[in-house]
Amino acid sequence: MQGTLNARLNRQLQNDSNMTLSEFEVLVRLTDVPEEYLTVSELAQALEWEKSRVSHQVTRMERRGLVQRTSCPTDARSAHVVLTACGRKAIEAAAPGHVEAVRRLFLDELTTEQLTTLETLATQVLARIEAEDG
Template identity: 40%
Template sequence: MTAWRSYIEGSALLENRLNRELQAAHDLSISDYEILVRLAEQPERRLRMSELARDVAHSKSRISHQIRRLERAGLVNRQECPEDGRGVLATLTDRGADALRAAAPTHLAGVRLHLIDLLEPAEKRLLTAVFDRVRTRLIDPPAP
């Protein structure tokens, strides 16, 4: 129980701090930042909305709301998927790429200051191993 509570409190405090730093410096939430990162990593800077929702662990309705806000800000565009017409693609705009480039140093400095620099090399390896295992279990659960 102690480990669970430490994780819950620590991860919430970390996410809140990183979110506040991005909001204050760049008017982006940490969720917005993660969406921009995911799009920037894709060929042609675009991804199906359903894949984007899966990648950032959001519901389809939440991702639609966020993309709508990012679209109003000129950071992303939405368009029909040319391959099937049913899907919708989110595409990072040049303005969105610029916003991401500007926000990245703030986010990376925060991650280092509030987490990475507090850990010994063995703790970093352990943290990676634990959350790789958790992510794998949740993405691809074992058959019952």
């Protein structure tokens, strides 16, 4: 289900906004912080991706003008990934269609009771993962 849903949401974003789901996820994380930037390490942690995957994704997004890398003033070994005006415009344009697709394909099909059960199951699985991570 997760794979099929992600594939459909990815196609929706590509068709409607010329954006991949991975790009959308990066832009969401950058818009979630007031400064609109994160270090590569912080972004990797927020996305639960490997740093190398983040670095490759950021490079592709830089070419499109969605983000830019800047030097981190407190750590010369690190870089900030900064949301650009183009990136903000892109996510603002993409978000309404993406939210509508999530609602249509997932949320609208479930009853309140089913959503409550799903929340209980997700919380239990996440707690188990966190316990194993220590």
